[in-house]
Amino acid sequence: MAGPAGRGAADRAGRRQVAAGVLGQRRPGPAARDRIQPSERDADVAVVRQQVEPARGTAPVVIGVRGWECLDSRGNPTVGCVVYLEGGVEGVALAPAGASTGRFERPALHDGGARYAGFGARAALHVLDDRVAPALVGRPATDVDGLLDGPSNVTVAVSLAAARARAAHAGLPLWQYLAGPTGHRPTLPCPMVNIFSGGRHAEGGGVVQDYLAVPLAATSFAEAIEQVWDVRRNAAALVEQRAGRLAAVLVADEGGLALSGGDDELPLQLLTDAIERTGHSMRIAIDVAATQVEKPAALLDEVVAWCDRYPVVSIEDPLSDDDWDGWVDATRRLAGRQVVGDDLFATSAERVRRGADTGAGNAVLVKPNQVGTLSGAAETLALARSLGMRTIVSARSGDTEDDAIADLAVGWAAGQIKVGSVTRSERLAKYNRLLRLEEIDRIPYAGWDA
Numbered sequence: 001m002a003g004p005a006g007r008g009a010a011d012r013a014g015r016r017q018v019a020a021g022v023l024g025q026r027r028p029g030p031a032a033r034d035r036i037q038p039s040e041r042d043a044d045v046a047v048v049r050q051q052v053e054p055a056r057g058t059a060p061v062v063i064g065v066r067g068w069e070c071l072d073s074r075g076n077p078t079v080g081c082v083v084y085l086e087g088g089v090e091g092v093a094l095a096p097a098g099a100s101t102g103r104f105e106r107p108a109l110h111d112g113g114a115r116y117a118g119f120g121a122r123a124a125l126h127v128l129d130d131r132v133a134p135a136l137v138g139r140p141a142t143d144v145d146g147l148l149d150g151p152s153n154v155t156v157a158v159s160l161a162a163a164r165a166r167a168a169h170a171g172l173p174l175w176q177y178l179a180g181p182t183g184h185r186p187t188l189p190c191p192m193v194n195i196f197s198g199g200r201h202a203e204g205g206g207v208v209q210d211y212l213a214v215p216l217a218a219t220s221f222a223e224a225i226e227q228v229w230d231v232r233r234n235a236a237a238l239v240e241q242r243a244g245r246l247a248a249v250l251v252a253d254e255g256g257l258a259l260s261g262g263d264d265e266l267p268l269q270l271l272t273d274a275i276e277r278t279g280h281s282m283r284i285a286i287d288v289a290a291t292q293v294e295k296p297a298a299l300l301d302e303v304v305a306w307c308d309r310y311p312v313v314s315i316e317d318p319l320s321d322d323d324w325d326g327w328v329d330a331t332r333r334l335a336g337r338q339v340v341g342d343d344l345f346a347t348s349a350e351r352v353r354r355g356a357d358t359g360a361g362n363a364v365l366v367k368p369n370q371v372g373t374l375s376g377a378a379e380t381l382a383l384a385r386s387l388g389m390r391t392i393v394s395a396r397s398g399d400t401e402d403d404a405i406a407d408l409a410v411g412w413a414a415g416q417i418k419v420g421s422v423t424r425s426e427r428l429a430k431y432n433r434l435l436r437l438e439e440i441d442r443i444p445y446a447g448w449d450a
């Protein structure tokens with residue numbers, strides 16, 4: 001087991017300091033909150049930036065980095081990390097894990113062997129202990145992402161934990177800390193919410209991975225969630241009529257409904273019916289996750305035909321992640337709709353640039369663990385935006401109670417978020433955070449047209 005053995009004196013001293021400083025841990029007190037309340041006016045962003053930047057200028061030093069093996073929403077081991085900074089603050093984060101991982105994302109490290117069916121995280125923790133922590137301890141916290149090297153389940157946990165620690169040191173919630181240097185007014189994202197699952201997230205169903213509700217007429221985040229809840233409830237009722245109660249209560253990896261039988265069009269019919277029953281003005285998004293599909297080009301013809309028959313506004317990964325020419329053609333054929341690259345772009349700035357240059361896709365899914373660090377993800381998102389592409393911050397199918405992704409979507413003003421269905425607490429952790437940021441912190445809602 002990758003344990004605490006081998007840690008340096010600085011780390012031990014740091015732990016003592018942390019232990020002594022826990023009670024005095026800095027939190028965003030009333031004064032800090034008053035100073036930098038989010039504002040409806042862009043002009044105030046400049047004020048927020050000025051107030052955030054000095055805090056960044058006096059970066060505290062990392063005094064400890066510890067990891068532990070925890071479990072994700074599929075029950076598989078993943079990496080938990082706590083980063084300790086001088087002054088008694090810490091940041092904690094848990095790494096998520098994909099099932100339909102693309103070939104171009106930074107790979108995660110699993111143990112292999114019999115323990116936890118090969119998913120163990122001990123090897124990853126050895127990397128954290130032996131390579132990552134020694135490189136970071138004693139360095140300014142702002143340097144962390146630039147020094148990170150290793151498997152994605154280590155780097156993303158450390159990167160996120162360090163960002164949380166820096167935000168705590170600055171006395172700011174994570175979203176506000178991240179918003180500082182972007183120059184963009186923080187906004188609440190429009191959610192794309194999973195209703196039906198297939199593919200790798202619901203083996204035994206069809207090949208298409210995700211059918212999502214897009215509440216594009218909602219005027220607030222709370223209204224968006226309420227409307228989607230209605231749709232899911234109606235969709236579950238339709239499933240119950242067809243396949244019985246058990247089929248309607250079992251949930252797939254992201255909390256969505258799953259149908260057996262391998263029909264890829266049926267979820268679209270049921271979702272369209274469910275939306276009609278609610279009376280809400282809503283559209284549909286699909287994630288084909290075609291990298292996992294045997295004959296993606298044949299499926300694309302079907303997808304294009306569906307777009308004429310159903311209210312589909314967004315199509316993700318309609319082709320596999322190395323078919324650049326196919327993507328250019330697909331983006332043309334799906335014109336007028338959002339065409340999202342997930343596995344295609346793998347949150348890589350270089351791949352996003354190629355997409356923009358060639359016309360492959362017009363929107364980018366941003367998953368921090370695909371690129372490995374928060375700053376890598378921020379850079380890709382900023383580039384995508386500057387190239388006129390829409391951006392969607394996304395969780396993974398194996399996720400945790402860590403709600404950081406909500407703060408990233410808000411702080412980076414991504415415009416959209418995709419974290420799964422409105423069931424299962426690893427999904428609701430994110431929605432509940434966003435509901436709070438709307439109700440209590442009064443962050444404005446971006447809406448679909450943002």
Ligand code: PGA
Pocket residue numbers: 097098099100101102200209287289342394395396397398
């Ligand atoms: P993954 O799925 O986390 O299993 O990769 C999410 C997605 O494809 O959007």
Ligand code: ZN
Pocket residue numbers: 287289316317342343
């Ligand atoms: Zn996807």
